[in-house]
Amino acid sequence: MSTNQKPGPVVNEWARPYWDYAKQNKFCLQQCNDCGKHIFYPRIACPHCGSSDVKWVEVSGKGRIYSYTVVENNAPSAFQADVPYVVAIIKLEEGVQLLSNVVECDPYQLEFDMPVEVVFEKLDEEVTLPKFRPVKG
Amino acid sequence: MSSLKNKVAIVGIGEVPTGRFPEKAAIYHAIESARLAIADAGISKDDIDFVMPTASLYSSQFNTELVTCRIPEELGLKNAHTNCQIFAGGSSGSCFLSMAGSLINSGVAKYVLCAHAERLGTGVTAQGGIDLFSQAGISVEWEVPYGQHYSSIAAMSTGRYLHETGCTDEHMAAVCVSNRKWAELNPNAAFRKPLSLEEVLSSKMLSTPLRAKQSNMLFDGGSAFIITSAERARDLTDRPAYLLGTGGRVTHFAFSQEPDVTRFGWAQAGKDAFEEAGITPQDVDVAEIYDSYPIYQIIGLEELGFCGRGEAGELFLKGDTWPGGKLPCTTNGGMLSQGHTGAGGGVALIVEAARQLMGKAGDRQVPGARFAVETGTGGTYMDAQVSVLGTEIV
Numbered sequence: 001m002s003t004n005q006k007p008g009p010v011v012n013e014w015a016r017p018y019w020d021y022a023k024q025n026k027f028c029l030q031q032c033n034d035c036g037k038h039i040f041y042p043r044i045a046c047p048h049c050g051s052s053d054v055k056w057v058e059v060s061g062k063g064r065i066y067s068y069t070v071v072e073n074n075a076p077s078a079f080q081a082d083v084p085y086v087v088a089i090i091k092l093e094e095g096v097q098l099l100s101n102v103v104e105c106d107p108y109q110l111e112f113d114m115p116v117e118v119v120f121e122k123l124d125e126e127v128t129l130p131k132f133r134p135v136k137g
Numbered sequence: 138m139s140s141l142k143n144k145v146a147i148v149g150i151g152e153v154p155t156g157r158f159p160e161k162a163a164i165y166h167a168i169e170s171a172r173l174a175i176a177d178a179g180i181s182k183d184d185i186d187f188v189m190p191t192a193s194l195y196s197s198q199f200n201t202e203l204v205t206c207r208i209p210e211e212l213g214l215k216n217a218h219t220n221c222q223i224f225a226g227g228s229s230g231s232c233f234l235s236m237a238g239s240l241i242n243s244g245v246a247k248y249v250l251c252a253h254a255e256r257l258g259t260g261v262t263a264q265g266g267i268d269l270f271s272q273a274g275i276s277v278e279w280e281v282p283y284g285q286h287y288s289s290i291a292a293m294s295t296g297r298y299l300h301e302t303g304c305t306d307e308h309m310a311a312v313c314v315s316n317r318k319w320a321e322l323n324p325n326a327a328f329r330k331p332l333s334l335e336e337v338l339s340s341k342m343l344s345t346p347l348r349a350k351q352s353n354m355l356f357d358g359g360s361a362f363i364i365t366s367a368e369r370a371r372d373l374t375d376r377p378a379y380l381l382g383t384g385g386r387v388t389h390f391a392f393s394q395e396p397d398v399t400r401f402g403w404a405q406a407g408k409d410a411f412e413e414a415g416i417t418p419q420d421v422d423v424a425e426i427y428d429s430y431p432i433y434q435i436i437g438l439e440e441l442g443f444c445g446r447g448e449a450g451e452l453f454l455k456g457d458t459w460p461g462g463k464l465p466c467t468t469n470g471g472m473l474s475q476g477h478t479g480a481g482g483g484v485a486l487i488v489e490a491a492r493q494l495m496g497k498a499g500d501r502q503v504p505g506a507r508f509a510v511e512t513g514t515g516g517t518y519m520d521a522q523v524s525v526l527g528t529e530i531v
Contacts, residue, residue, distance in 0.1 A: 076271035
């Protein structure tokens with residue numbers, strides 16, 4: 001694989017539903033049937049209580065920017081064409097957090113703790129990446 | 138849990154210059170550092186019974202050589218009963234102390250040679266280094282597809298910290314200036330020319346708010362040390378560096394899973410280490426705090442209790458951390474100025490802590506240094522490892 005080709009995620013079998021839902025533009029997380037907590041990233045068992053009784057649930061896709069940066073220089077080869085691009089940690093309403101890009105915005109107008117919502121960006125026929133944009137209004 | 142307090146000591150240190158040495162094979166940095174450490178300890182090479190290399194990232198071939206006993210063979214160690222690698226990324230140096238110390242304390246080993254060598258300066262290209270560190274330690278499932286790399290990681294810690302504390306870019310730049318002042322006095326440092334706040338603040342933006350001169354650079358280099366029991370140490374030298382306390386916390390693998398990217402596990406790890414040692418930050422003469430980026434050196438000092446939250450930047454700015462200051466900090470220049478050699482950044486800080494305590498730091502010697510603290514962290518700041526060392530048993 002050329003280093004300039006965008007790296008898709010390595011998809012483990014127990015995480016496949018996350019990516020399958022994303023392809024259908026649905027944002028789903030695991031939730032533990034025993035302790036009730038949401039789980040990200042997908043696990044083979046609940047990391048909170050150890051239960052293997054977990055289900056997939058569709059969630060709001062809403063959260064806030066915990067931290068972010070605008071990448072301007074020295075990006076990985078596959079992302080050089082994208083600069084400036086935003087890498088951010090999003091804290092979701094469900095209490096879990098994940099890494100993503102914030103898109104559909106002026107990167108220099110973003111703020112810490114700003115509300116964001118999920119959008120779906122098709123990488124190729126196989127993979128759709130959940131990304132986030134500022135909530136309007 | 139059995140404690141290593143007062144049980145083991147570093148008795149010899151060795152280090153080669155950090156820089157770009159295209160003519161030197163990676164193994165040179167390991168075996169020359171090891172040879173210097175053995176000579177410094179005043180022991181015979183054949184006293185070494187356990188060889189503990191850490192890992193190299195630039196080449197799997199070289200790393201395999203470290204795993205498969207090349208160091209004992211190159212040095213002709215006749216009595217090595219084990220060669221076994223210890224690797225925890227940037228906290229490998231701290232882990233050397235606890236792992237080798239445990240082997241000594243249990244009687245499994247008598248003299249452990251801990252050694253590191255890396256060739257990240259000439260073994261990979263500049264872009265190759267960026268690409269290597271957009272995958273090494275970064276989740277290929279959850280972060281690599283979003284363009285994560287170590288500059289963006291440090292930038293996210295820095296940005297959130299500045300947002301929460303009201304500190305400024307100038308405070309971050311002051312760490313680079315402080316480390317450079319020490320590196321000017323360090324013949325093994327890659328960067329020895331004076332550095333000003335203005336130069337740091339006008340350097341190229343990498344990932345906001347992190348600039349190029351707030352980023353470490355990758356180099357070739359190596360360092361090594363010998364650890365043995367406190368009893369044997371006393372027979373060898375009047376001034377070994379005793380291990381007085383250790384503390385550690387593992388917090389995450391994927392950076393995005395860390396709930397507080399401005400604190401991590403340093404407060405708890407530091408508390409454990411200081412409590413075991415029976416001293417406080419106020420007793421510390423030299424603080425060898427892991428940098429790699431300025432934000433982590435600031436967080437380290439604050440979370441360990443050297444000052445309050447949001448106050449470390451001022452210490453760097455007004456010179457408390459500089460040569461001659463009240464709180465000498467990262468006295469080899471750190472990864473920002475001595476240079477980043479992978480796991481070696483942390484090993485070099487252990488070697489520097491021992492060097493200061495043993496009174497062997499030359500132009501940058503902190504006069505009368507009795508207590509040193511050293512920190513290390515690996516991967517995407519995945520763990521917080523703290524060691525307290527001293528010139529005497531407490």
